[in-house]
Amino acid sequence: MSAELGLYIHLPFCPSRCPYCDFFALPWSSGSARPLLAAMHVHLERLAPLAQGRRLASLYLGGGTPSMWPARDLAGLIQAARQRIGLAQAAEISLEANPGTVSQGKLEALRQAGVNRLSLGAQSLDDGLLARLGRRHDAAQTRRALAAARRAGFENISLDLIYGLPGQSQDMACADLARALALEPDHLSYYELTLGADTPFGRLYAKGRPPLPGEDELADWEERAWELVRKAGLERYEVSNFARPGRRCRHNQATWRGGDYLALGPGAHGHLAGVRWAFVADARGYAEQVRQGGEPLAFREEVDPRGRGLELFMLGLRTTEGVDMQAVDRLLGGGLEKEWGAALAQAVSLGWARRRAGRLIPTPRGLTMADAAAALFA
Numbered sequence: 105m106s107a108e109l110g111l112y113i114h115l116p117f118c119p120s121r122c123p124y125c126d127f128f129a130l131p132w133s134s135g136s137a138r139p140l141l142a143a144m145h146v147h148l149e150r151l152a153p154l155a156q157g158r159r160l161a162s163l164y165l166g167g168g169t170p171s172m173w174p175a176r177d178l179a180g181l182i183q184a185a186r187q188r189i190g191l192a193q194a195a196e197i198s199l200e201a202n203p204g205t206v207s208q209g210k211l212e213a214l215r216q217a218g219v220n221r222l223s224l225g226a227q228s229l230d231d232g233l234l235a236r237l238g239r240r241h242d243a244a245q246t247r248r249a250l251a252a253a254r255r256a257g258f259e260n261i262s263l264d265l266i267y268g269l270p271g272q273s274q275d276m277a278c279a280d281l282a283r284a285l286a287l288e289p290d291h292l293s294y295y296e297l298t299l300g301a302d303t304p305f306g307r308l309y310a311k312g313r314p315p316l317p318g319e320d321e322l323a324d325w326e327e328r329a330w331e332l333v334r335k336a337g338l339e340r341y342e343v344s345n346f347a348r349p350g351r352r353c354r355h356n357q358a359t360w361r362g363g364d365y366l367a368l369g370p371g372a373h374g375h376l377a378g379v380r381w382a383f384v385a386d387a388r389g390y391a392e393q394v395r396q397g398g399e400p401l402a403f404r405e406e407v408d409p410r411g412r413g414l415e416l417f418m419l420g421l422r423t424t425e426g427v428d429m430q431a432v433d434r435l436l437g438g439g440l441e442k443e444w445g446a447a448l449a450q451a452v453s454l455g456w457a458r459r460r461a462g463r464l465i466p467t468p469r470g471l472t473m474a475d476a477a478a479a480l481f482a
């Protein structure tokens with residue numbers, strides 16, 4: 105059992121559906137939201153014994169667009185987690201927020217409720233690109249939301265930014281990044297646009313429209329982008345994540361280290377000591393099953409030691425702290441070299457990773473090649 109415990113809460117509703125998104129997200133409807141919230145409180149009470157006395161080191165409210173819920177509902181969920189499970193001292197409480205859904209008053213109420221990390225879904229600070237992405241907010245709203253969050257006392261604010269957008273040139277992407285960095289976020293999540301096949305954008309792209317930048321072009325952009333981010337004082341600690349000192353996302357880091365986290369809400373995933381599960385991605389179905397006393401599971405699986413070791417390589421090779429090989433060796437009962445000695449040697453000889461003090465640490469090149477590096481261990 106890992107020492108730290110997290111809780112991920114999935115709130116699936118959004119103001120509207122973005123055409124590239126394949127997350128589990130639904131249009132807001134109070135007819136579904138109210139019964140869902142009631143069910144989540146009941147479910148949390150039932151799940152609390154899984155913590156086995158451990159307090160939460162991190163609580164992550166993700167979605168969907170959690171910030172579109174009234175502050176009192178979000179505060180109620182945080183308070184329920186505090187009462188039913190307990191929050192460790194200085195626990196990280198993160199909330200994903202869309203710039204158009206947060207007022208000064210709401211941000212102050214959320215800060216008072218204990219939220220101490222805000223992840224603002226800016227996506228871009230170019231109004232033309234935001235419109236093309238189907239986003240409802242504009243760059244001015246992002247700037248206002250960030251300033252309001254600072255006034256409300258948030259000292260840990262992350263911006264989400266997407267690059268590789270339709271019609272976006274390398275210079276446009278760098279200008280967009282520079283605009284975001286000028287807002288002095290404490291953390292940046294910087295993702296290449298990915299198109300789920302079953303989304304409006306995915307279907308358009310399958311027909312060759314809209315034109316998107318190619319792989320070589322993107323690799324070139326990334327070199328420029330990392331340099332801009334580094335000069336702004338943010339350090340890369342995961343393939344797509346950058347932070348000022350002390351501002352890395354604790355919740356995500358724990359999951360990348362194979363740590364334990366409980367789950368609440370439809371579509372939420374959890375992990376406890378090698379057991380992984382997810383709840384049904386169906387708000388009504390989830391609420392109904394909880395109401396009837398059932399467990400709304402979509403799946404539950406016990407991952408065998410080799411599978412857990414493989415997960416640690418897949419996740420750890422995406423981070424600058426790398427993989428704790430001693431932990432993998434313990435999982436395999438001392439069998440690390442026998443199982444993965446050849447893959448380890450290959451990762452090192454390709455220049456993708458170094459072995460240091462019991463860890464396998466990806467090189468900058470290895471971070472770029474993280475998927476290929478992980479595939480060596482599959």
Ligand code: SF4
Pocket residue numbers: 117118120121122125126127129167168169202
């Ligand atoms: S706001 Fe986020 S979660 Fe909701 S539809 Fe858009 S991209 Fe998906």
